[in-house]
Amino acid sequence: MSYILEILPSLLEGAQLTLKIFLWTIIGSVPLGLIVGLGLTSRLVPLKAVLKFYVWLMRGTPLLLQLIFVFYGLPLIGNGALTLQRYDAALFAFILNYTAYFAEIFRGGLQSIDRGQYESAKVLRLSYWQTVRKVITPQVLKIVLPSIGNEVINLVKDSSLVYVIGLGDLLRAGNVATSRDVTLVPLILVGVIYLLMTAVLTFILRKLEQHYSYWK
């Protein structure tokens, strides 16, 4: 027990970084995903082609590779002008990657909305953005919430990949303690902390789904 209390502060410090990356990635990539999703369903062929390529690139290569590329690769290409701090590089790569996944989810949601909804908004003289904001987005959010939830849970665990660019997150803190003290206890604790985080998220997501259940 005393051993647990001894290592807990360092684990919690790691968990703090995990949560920070998690939160900022969500805040950045969900709205961006919606915007890219709108682009993917637009009629502008060149825009669609560029966005499709982006999604293909982001979903077609490992996130680990993208992290390495952003942190170690970009400085080489830009002669140092594109150098990012470890934490910024991690956020940049995560937002870029998750935006692509969210965009695909939003695309599916957007395409399941009846064209008649756009048309009735149009004959009521709502502008495109008014229609998106007031008519389409609320309906799409309800549809995509379960799939978004899936990615959100994934993100908590994916955030452990930042160890590769030398950031001290929760998993790394546990790893350090395990190899130093030759015991599995830190890793078990790490698992418990991840489970607690996903439990809280699952609860929040369920509440959100309930919030949207007032209409069918």
Add this chain to the structure above:
Amino acid sequence: MLELKNISKEYNKRVILNRVNMTVKNGKIMCIVGESGAGKTTLLRCISGLEKIDGGQILIDGKEFDPYSNQNNDSVIGVVFQEYQLFPHLKVLDNITLAPTMVLKKKEVVAKKEAMQLLDGLSLTDKADLYPYQLSGGQKQRVAIARAMAMKPQILCYDEPTSALDPGLRDTVKNIILDLKKSGMTQIVVTHDMEFAKQIADSILKVKPSRS
């Protein structure tokens, strides 16, 4: 007065409308009839600005008018869709006030008061706080009429207003349309129901499938 002169519309080189002419006087009811696939709905979509016409002219009170690009909120053409297309996530009252507040920039209180008056007139007073999924087909249609009316349209169009309703409700729709006529509303009704058309129409336009 709405005038259509030589309206043509093609889809992928297939001619749907071939030089259609039509005149609707203010306060009158025009019915557009014809078999399925003849282009009735396409004609309605051209009038309401959902489709761009390929040829011809649309005039309102003698002035040329392009519903497809029109941004002027004084010459709104209202549409009651066949499937109503209410906004499922909004209460009945909010369905009606959305466009007046967002587009006409009316104050919430004013828009709500006007919406309640419209609902009263269509005997929907007690439905204001319900969601569309809680309404019957006939009630949804009346909400759709109220929603279109809230934008104070110059012309109100209906796409097959009787096709999704029980036969008994046909008379209710007929009475609503005739009541609106009394208040001076110009109306265009697309229907395949010739009987219905004869009961309400001041004039009837038959659309025939065009050969090409």
